Amino acid sequence: xxxxxxxxxxxxxxxxxxxxxxxxxxxxxxxxxPTGRPGPTLARAVAFFQETVARTGRLDxxxxxxxxxxELRRGHAKFxxxxxxxxxxxxGVDVAGPFADELRVPVGINTDVNGAALGEGRWGAAxxxxxxxxLTVGTGIGGGAVINGNVVNGLIHTEMGHLTVPRxxxxxxxxxxxxxxxxxxxxxxxxxxxxxxxxPAEELTGDxxxxxxxxxxxxxxxxxxxxxxxxAPQRIVIGGGVAAFPGLFPLxxxxxxxxxxGYPGLPEHAAEDFVVPARLGRLAGPAGGLVLAAGAAxxxxxxPDVGPSGGADA
Amino acid sequence: xxxxxxxxxxxxxxxxxxxxxxxxxxxxxxxxxPTGRPGPTLARAVAFFQETVARTGRLDxxxxxxxxxxELRRGHAKFxxxxxxxxxxxxGVDVAGPFADELRVPVGINTDVNGAALGEGRWGAAxxxxxxxxLTVGTGIGGGAVINGNVVNGLIHTEMGHLTVPRxxxxxxxxxxxxxxxxxxxxxxxxxxxxxxxxPAEELTGDxxxxxxxxxxxxxxxxxxxxxxxxAPQRIVIGGGVAAFPGLFPLxxxxxxxxxxGYPGLPEHAAEDFVVPARLGRLAGPAGGLVLAAGAAxxxxxxPDVGPSGGADA
Numbered sequence: 001x002x003x004x005x006x007x008x009x010x011x012x013x014x015x016x017x018x019x020x021x022x023x024x025x026x027x028x029x030x031x032x033x034p035t036g037r038p039g040p041t042l043a044r045a046v047a048f049f050q051e052t053v054a055r056t057g058r059l060d061x062x063x064x065x066x067x068x069x070x071e072l073r074r075g076h077a078k079f080x081x082x083x084x085x086x087x088x089x090x091x092g093v094d095v096a097g098p099f100a101d102e103l104r105v106p107v108g109i110n111t112d113v114n115g116a117a118l119g120e121g122r123w124g125a126a127x128x129x130x131x132x133x134x135l136t137v138g139t140g141i142g143g144g145a146v147i148n149g150n151v152v153n154g155l156i157h158t159e160m161g162h163l164t165v166p167r168x169x170x171x172x173x174x175x176x177x178x179x180x181x182x183x184x185x186x187x188x189x190x191x192x193x194x195x196x197x198x199x200p201a202e203e204l205t206g207d208x209x210x211x212x213x214x215x216x217x218x219x220x221x222x223x224x225x226x227x228x229x230x231x232a233p234q235r236i237v238i239g240g241g242v243a244a245f246p247g248l249f250p251l252x253x254x255x256x257x258x259x260x261x262g263y264p265g266l267p268e269h270a271a272e273d274f275v276v277p278a279r280l281g282r283l284a285g286p287a288g289g290l291v292l293a294a295g296a297a298x299x300x301x302x303x304p305d306v307g308p309s310g311g312a313d314a
Numbered sequence: 315x316x317x318x319x320x321x322x323x324x325x326x327x328x329x330x331x332x333x334x335x336x337x338x339x340x341x342x343x344x345x346x347x348p349t350g351r352p353g354p355t356l357a358r359a360v361a362f363f364q365e366t367v368a369r370t371g372r373l374d375x376x377x378x379x380x381x382x383x384x385e386l387r388r389g390h391a392k393f394x395x396x397x398x399x400x401x402x403x404x405x406g407v408d409v410a411g412p413f414a415d416e417l418r419v420p421v422g423i424n425t426d427v428n429g430a431a432l433g434e435g436r437w438g439a440a441x442x443x444x445x446x447x448x449l450t451v452g453t454g455i456g457g458g459a460v461i462n463g464n465v466v467n468g469l470i471h472t473e474m475g476h477l478t479v480p481r482x483x484x485x486x487x488x489x490x491x492x493x494x495x496x497x498x499x500x501x502x503x504x505x506x507x508x509x510x511x512x513x514p515a516e517e518l519t520g521d522x523x524x525x526x527x528x529x530x531x532x533x534x535x536x537x538x539x540x541x542x543x544x545x546a547p548q549r550i551v552i553g554g555g556v557a558a559f560p561g562l563f564p565l566x567x568x569x570x571x572x573x574x575x576g577y578p579g580l581p582e583h584a585a586e587d588f589v590v591p592a593r594l595g596r597l598a599g600p601a602g603g604l605v606l607a608a609g610a611a612x613x614x615x616x617x618p619d620v621g622p623s624g625g626a627d628a
Contacts, residue, residue: 069578084579131468145544147461147468154445154461154546155582162577163540166480179577226477230459230544232468263476263493264383265398268469 004297007049007062007105008289010112011035011095013087017286018045020052020059024123024280024287028052038093046102053103061300062099063108063292065115065285070095072110072153080109108296114151114158115288116239116278117144122291124279125237133233134278135160137220138240141185145231152231161185165222168215171196188219190242201242213251216242221255224275228260234268239278249277318611321363321376321419322603324426325349325409327401330359331600334366334373338437338594338601342366352407360416367417375614376413377422377606379429379599384409386424386467394423422610428465428472429602430553430592431458436605438593439551447547448592449474451534452554455499459545466545475499479536482529485510502533504556515556527565530556535569538589542574548582553592563591 003022010017015034021027029052033044053059069085071078080096096109110118117126117134126132126146135143143160145152152158162177163184173196175182176189186192193201197212204212224236242248257270268274280287317336324331329348335341343366347358367373383399385392394410410423424432431440431448440446440460449457457474459466466472476491477498487510489496490503500506507515511526518526538550556562571584582588594601 131466143544147466148464150462152445152461152546155548156546156578156580158546159543159578162543164480164536164573166478179575180573222478226540227544229473229476230457230541232466232470232472234469259478259494261493264470264473266470 004060004294005052005056005058006290006293006297007052007059007099007103008286008293009045009062009064009066009099010115010285010289011045011064011066012112012285013067016041016045018048019286019289020049021290023290024119024283028056035087037089042093042095042098046098049099049103059103059105061106061108061293061297062103063115063289063294063296064096064099064110065112065119065288065292066095066109068111068157069159070109070111070157072157073155080107106293106296106300108292108299110151110153110288110292111142111144111157112285112288113142114144114153115292116280116284117146117237117288118151118291119280119284119287119289120237120239120278121146123287124284125276126235129234131232131234133160133227133231133236134284135224135227135236135238135243136240136278137189137238137242139191140189141223141240143227145227145233147231160223160227161189163223163226165219165226168218171215184219184223188216188223188242190240193242201245213245213248216245217248217251217255220252221259224252224256225259228269235273236275237278238275239281239284243277249275318374318608319366319370319372320604320607320611321366321373321413321417322600322607323359323376323378323380323413324429324599324603325359325378325380326426326599327381330355332359332362333600333603334363335604337604338433338597342370349401351403356407356409356412360412363413363417373417373419375420375422375607375611376417377429377603377608377610378410378413378424379426379602379606380409380423382425382471383473384423384425384471386471387469394421420607420610420614422606422613424465424467424602424606425456425458425471426599426602427456428458428467429606430594430598431460431551431602432465432605433594433598433601433603434551434553434592435460437601438598439590440549443548445546445548447474447541447545447550448598449538449541449550449552449557450554450592451503451552451556453505454503455537455554457541459541459547461545474537474541475503477537477540479533479540482532485529498533498537502530502537502556504554507556515559527559527562530559531562531565531569534566535573538566538570539573542583549587550589551592552589553595553598557591563589 019030069083081094100107120126130149141161175186176192177183177186333344383397414421434440444463455475489500490506491497491500
């Protein structure tokens, strides 16, 4: 059997990244579409994949790693639709439907961070693990959990940016989250850092930079502690702009060791390969789309042990 | 095929509850053994099951829901052993081994709260769900997560009692956790309540009782928020002595609605069937042992599609 020809979409607030291939280093075609009104944006994405089919005669499945919040409960009437989102015009939009309807291929969909988690698991910093976390710390904070090899989608997808953590001593910044004020993202996302310091973090220098990084590491460690005690990950992979700050990872590891306070006393939690930078960078989301597409293709394939003659002969 | 004859052990700090049966309402034999030194305690438990085998000729598997911390990584040299525990003499003890060695049956083992989670899922308040939380709030706080139908065991089991949550305004109690001081359990476990109020919670009356319940609900809601945003459960089941306080559940639900602050805006999070009392009471752990035993029996059974002639004929 030849390699599958999969379509991947990372649908974000500013652009849709669409590609066709089988792996991050096996990309046949790619396009970027600015995120405008839903109808035309989705139509342009559909057209990109239609051209692929016209050219090659084949597309096996499509995977979408999308901004949220998304309805992901199987069998729900709004499966694959956006819920209420601040992005104008996009609330309630059916993101998955147009691709299934127009291209007649299996479509997998999940959140952008869950997609990135799957991508890092297949080709990146979480390869070979079955229980791990992918966290992005950029303007905001988002996290996806893979547990026993599967993404966590219970009542809804995870919303790790909105954890509650204690304030650091002396921090009077009210927080930037429109819902919670001083939740994790509201205290430690890039937007919060800019608001607290009166300048984007990347413009800080000297003592202000040192203090900003110290606080950032402290807040990130507090949230990581909550994630660790709740999901017992084998590794935590962190991507996003804030995570790229030089020197931040050693500070996070030190603060994490401090806040865990020797409980449960695993040397693994202090090891350098426990909290690590993401490897795929901007390709994590598109790679996740490929994993979601492959999963949709597998799910749509008739299972060998439910054929008409049924059962195994052992 | 007749119903399996399963052995279940709930091994706790004060006693081992051992039983034989197939369900909480199908118990053939039961005994309680005070938790003394490891050797004699385990030997008495082994002997109880040996008598069952002598009498009936059959025991299909044993499941153990044990106090922790436990090593649960498959293939680890210390699988089924206790790690460092405050219980004198029990650190490093092989809890699962004696049963496998002496009884020659498959043995499943997990933590007491994970066992209780499985029991509540099979016969109790989480029946029919695949992603849910079981929380016990007694002297301490412990939580088990079932995600996509499986217990979470990554690097280790979950340790939800040690989440970090913000202090409520005006609460100056330093916290009772020997590791973290004011972690979730250190602020909201039964031991913390007693220490804060100078008397066991069940002896409080009037204004003190009202204030204690208000604070307890506030702290529990903060931890639940962190669990919800991290694992997206379909339901949270709470057992344990503190959870039995009359009037506590409505307060928890109100505080949870307040701290979620409309995000992600699901009506399910405010519904009366979202945060619910446990149903199995003291049988949750032993029921969990039965589920673990059944799982061990299944895992030991040869799979039909890996027989010598291999594959399916479809």
